[in-house]
Amino acid sequence: MRSGFTELLRGLLDRPLASYYLLLSSSALLLTIGLVMVFSATMVESYGATGSAFDIILQQIIWAVVGLVCFWVAQRLPVRTYRVLSRPLLIVSILLGLILVVMSIRQQSGASSGGIATDQLWIHVGPVQFQPAEIAKFALLLWVADSLVRLGPRIASWRDLAIPMFPIAGLLMVIIGYADLGTMLIIVAMFIGLLWASGVPLRILGALFATAMLGSALLIAFEGYRMERIMSFSRPQDFADTWGYQAIQGYYAIADGGWFGVGLGESRQKWEWLPNGHNDFIFALIAEELGVVGCLVILALFGVLVYTGFRIARRSDEPFRALVAAGVTVWIAGQAFINIGGVLGLIPMTGVPLPFISDGGTALVVVLAAVGMLAGFARAEPDAAQALRARNPSRLVRLLWAPLPPAPRSDSDAPSDSDSVPTTRKT
Numbered sequence: 001m002r003s004g005f006t007e008l009l010r011g012l013l014d015r016p017l018a019s020y021y022l023l024l025s026s027s028a029l030l031l032t033i034g035l036v037m038v039f040s041a042t043m044v045e046s047y048g049a050t051g052s053a054f055d056i057i058l059q060q061i062i063w064a065v066v067g068l069v070c071f072w073v074a075q076r077l078p079v080r081t082y083r084v085l086s087r088p089l090l091i092v093s094i095l096l097g098l099i100l101v102v103m104s105i106r107q108q109s110g111a112s113s114g115g116i117a118t119d120q121l122w123i124h125v126g127p128v129q130f131q132p133a134e135i136a137k138f139a140l141l142l143w144v145a146d147s148l149v150r151l152g153p154r155i156a157s158w159r160d161l162a163i164p165m166f167p168i169a170g171l172l173m174v175i176i177g178y179a180d181l182g183t184m185l186i187i188v189a190m191f192i193g194l195l196w197a198s199g200v201p202l203r204i205l206g207a208l209f210a211t212a213m214l215g216s217a218l219l220i221a222f223e224g225y226r227m228e229r230i231m232s233f234s235r236p237q238d239f240a241d242t243w244g245y246q247a248i249q250g251y252y253a254i255a256d257g258g259w260f261g262v263g264l265g266e267s268r269q270k271w272e273w274l275p276n277g278h279n280d281f282i283f284a285l286i287a288e289e290l291g292v293v294g295c296l297v298i299l300a301l302f303g304v305l306v307y308t309g310f311r312i313a314r315r316s317d318e319p320f321r322a323l324v325a326a327g328v329t330v331w332i333a334g335q336a337f338i339n340i341g342g343v344l345g346l347i348p349m350t351g352v353p354l355p356f357i358s359d360g361g362t363a364l365v366v367v368l369a370a371v372g373m374l375a376g377f378a379r380a381e382p383d384a385a386q387a388l389r390a391r392n393p394s395r396l397v398r399l400l401w402a403p404l405p406p407a408p409r410s411d412s413d414a415p416s417d418s419d420s421v422p423t424t425r426k427t
């Protein structure tokens with residue numbers, strides 16, 4: 001019986017478009033669960049503020065629609081477009097991050113912001129608000145992958161790697177980490193993951209990791225509230241009126257849920273007991289309403305998504321696609337771990353959203369665009385590209401959904417030893 005199931009599973013995974021369909025299904029289910037849970041978590045707050053339980057969820061649905069449009073566009077773009085856009089996006093991200101830092105300092109000093117408002121993590125321009133840190137993840141991912149591919153075998157040299165990659169990446173991390181240490185840690189993990197996947201020597205990775213830990217310690221010391229968060233993490237009951245309050249209420253929500261939860265929409269903690277229950281602590285509300293079983297479903301879907309991302313990286317015949325797929329996977333996995341680990345009390349809480357599920361427009365749009373890019377790479381796997389080209393879909397299908405992927409490389413098209421291609425580790 002077990003052997004038959006294993007053979008069936010292996011047969012399904014051996015299909016040419018298995019990566020593509022695994023990616024679409026896991027992402028779609030996570031997005032659907034996220035919208036349902038955001039509605040459940042915000043209906044009380046929304047009704048109290050506006051008299052309608054649907055105001056906040058309608059905004060999230062609008063952002064989801066924008067994100068799906070970005071998904072559609074991203075899966076249609078060729079590799080060369082991402083490589084061309086990488087540098088301009090990085091420059092824009094650094095400028096936006098600097099604006100956020102400067103405006104935050106000016107507002108703290110009481111100076112006028114000139115019509116642009118900030119509140120540590122977001123920039124507000126009229127009715128529009130966005131998080132530069134989310135855009136920075138995507139920009140740094142593309143730029144580092146493009147730089148590593150251009151370096152080729154020279155990635156083994158500390159000097160060739162350091163100039164200009166390390167100063168620029170370090171500057172962006174410091175700018176983001178000034179206001180958002182959690183997002184900076186995700187970027188650090190993604191950056192080191194990209195270097196590892198490209199084949200950078202372990203001695204360089206070890207030095208970078210040590211430098212990142214030292215920088216994180218300095219940023220924690222720079223802001224006193226971060227140290228208080230760490231202290232409240234180990235003893236939340238001693239900080240029940242301040243930083244430990246959210247963690248304690250989250251534990252109550254998880255404990256109340258049991259195995260099967262109190263029922264969808266029946267949470268008691270969302271009645272103004274649990275701060276940020278729709279965002280940073282939405283996993284606690286999932287545990288309360290859907291129980292351990294619901295949490296395991298979420299973890300399983302993230303597991304499928306992470307497996308699929310690394311599968312796409314391993315099967316890609318183009319170095320840039322392989323590196324970006326590995327980087328996106330580390331990004332999503334790292335962010336999910338930091339969020340869920342903080343809610344469960346395994347690590348200190350850093351305030352990052354749970355991908356696909358937490359309330360938040362910029363984060364949702366950017367992660368859907370990144371997954372759309374992954375979907376395009378999944379369609380370009382050699383076996384998938386051959387299968388799609390053999391089907392020869394109509395022009396209308398190619399126009400409305402996605403164009404045909406490029407033809408797989410033949411042996412004669414394989415890069416020579418002199419080409420600028422890194423030795424990518426199998427992920």
